[in-house]
Amino acid sequence: xxxxxxxxxxxxTISTEGLLHLSVVYVVWSSTYLAIRVAVRExxxxxxxxxxxxxxxxxxxxxxxxxxxxxSRVRPGGRELAVVGASGxxxxxxxxxxxxxxxxxxxxxxxxxxVASAPIWVxxxxxxxxxxxxxxxxxxxxxxxxxxxxxxxxxxLTSGPGPRPLDTLALLLAAACWGAGSLxxxxxxxxxxxxxxxxxxxxxxxxTMALASLASGEPSPTPGVGPLLAWGYxxxxxxxxxxxxxxKALKLLPTDIAMTYAYVNPVLAVLxxxxxxxxxxxxxxxxxxxxxxxxxxxxxREGGGPRNGAxxxxxx
Numbered sequence: 363x364x365x366x367x368x369x370x371x372x373x374x375t376i377s378t379e380g381l382l383h384l385s386v387v388y389v390v391w392s393s394t395y396l397a398i399r400v401a402v403r404e405x406x407x408x409x410x411x412x413x414x415x416x417x418x419x420x421x422x423x424x425x426x427x428x429x430x431x432x433x434s435r436v437r438p439g440g441r442e443l444a445v446v447g448a449s450g451x452x453x454x455x456x457x458x459x460x461x462x463x464x465x466x467x468x469x470x471x472x473x474x475x476x477v478a479s480a481p482i483w484v485x486x487x488x489x490x491x492x493x494x495x496x497x498x499x500x501x502x503x504x505x506x507x508x509x510x511x512x513x514x515x516x517x518x519l520t521s522g523p524g525p526r527p528l529d530t531l532a533l534l535l536a537a538a539c540w541g542a543g544s545l546x547x548x549x550x551x552x553x554x555x556x557x558x559x560x561x562x563x564x565x566x567x568x569x570t571m572a573l574a575s576l577a578s579g580e581p582s583p584t585p586g587v588g589p590l591l592a593w594g595y596x597x598x599x600x601x602x603x604x605x606x607x608x609x610k611a612l613k614l615l616p617t618d619i620a621m622t623y624a625y626v627n628p629v630l631a632v633l634x635x636x637x638x639x640x641x642x643x644x645x646x647x648x649x650x651x652x653x654x655x656x657x658x659x660x661x662x663r664e665g666g667g668p669r670n671g672a673x674x675x676x677x678x
Contacts, residue, residue, distance in 0.1 A: 384611040404467075419569070428557055446559050452539050452546065453563060455570035460535055468533065472525060475514055475647070482657055483542075513650040
């Protein structure tokens with residue numbers, strides 16, 4: 363963080379430019395779940411693994427080009443390559459790949475709410491890895507968050523309406539993958555900028571998804587205009603524009619304000635899905651949303667979450 367940004371945060375002032383960048387993060391990252399749904403739902407002509415791989419490979423090239431143009435170091439060392447490679451596979455192939463696969467059937471708002479539990483998974487994994495017990499307040503926050511997941515998923519695990527159980531399982535696994543990838547990244551710092559490291563992470567994730575697409579025998583993509591526009595939106599806005607805005611927001615705003623996307627994005631995603639795709643919003647949805655957001659807020663408040671923003675890739 364630059365000296366000016368640091369002094370601004372310490373003085374308690376709020377940067378207007380920082381808030382503008384944060385508003386971009388709110389809107390764009392909230393809408394990526396909607397764009398994924400449009401790109402891969404039944405009849406779109408876009409196989410999910412092929413959609414993810416092509417999106418990530420193109421976005422990685424754009425991010426690495428941005429890093430090169432800004433005179434950042436783009437050549438990683440051996441250890442750095444291992445870190446961004448492993449975390450990239452977890453975050454992008456395991457996380458984003460599973461979400462994209464699930465959204466062939468699962469509503470975008472529902473998917474966003476399940477994925478919003480990623481900071482809760484991070485907190486749980488941190489204490490398991492450290493071998494130390496969490497505080498009573500953090501235990502309560504974890505319990506509230508996971509209760510929200512249970513409330514949200516209970517209709518899909520019974521005979522009631524909702525996504526298939528397999529879709530729900532994929533989304534839960536995606537959140538856990540993002541938690542593991544975020545924890546790996548936060549504990550193994552690299553000397554590259556956030557833009558460059560994200561470029562390499564998406565490169566490794568894209569290559570993994572390309573291999574998975576070939577191995578599974580997916581048909582060649584034949585997307586219509588709508589799915590193709592959604593794919594382009596994910597590349598340019600989701601992976602590049604919103605990410606660079608988030609990096610700038612972190613520099614210009616106090617971390618606690620920048621991290622509010624973790625509470626805002628799932629709520630906006632539900633509203634966008636209902637307004638544009640007419641996705642069903644029920645009492646289960648609102649109850650699960652409230653519990654998950656409260657749980658995430660409690661995790662951040664007690665210091666058990668990724669306050670450095672490591673889970674930001676999950677929102678792309």
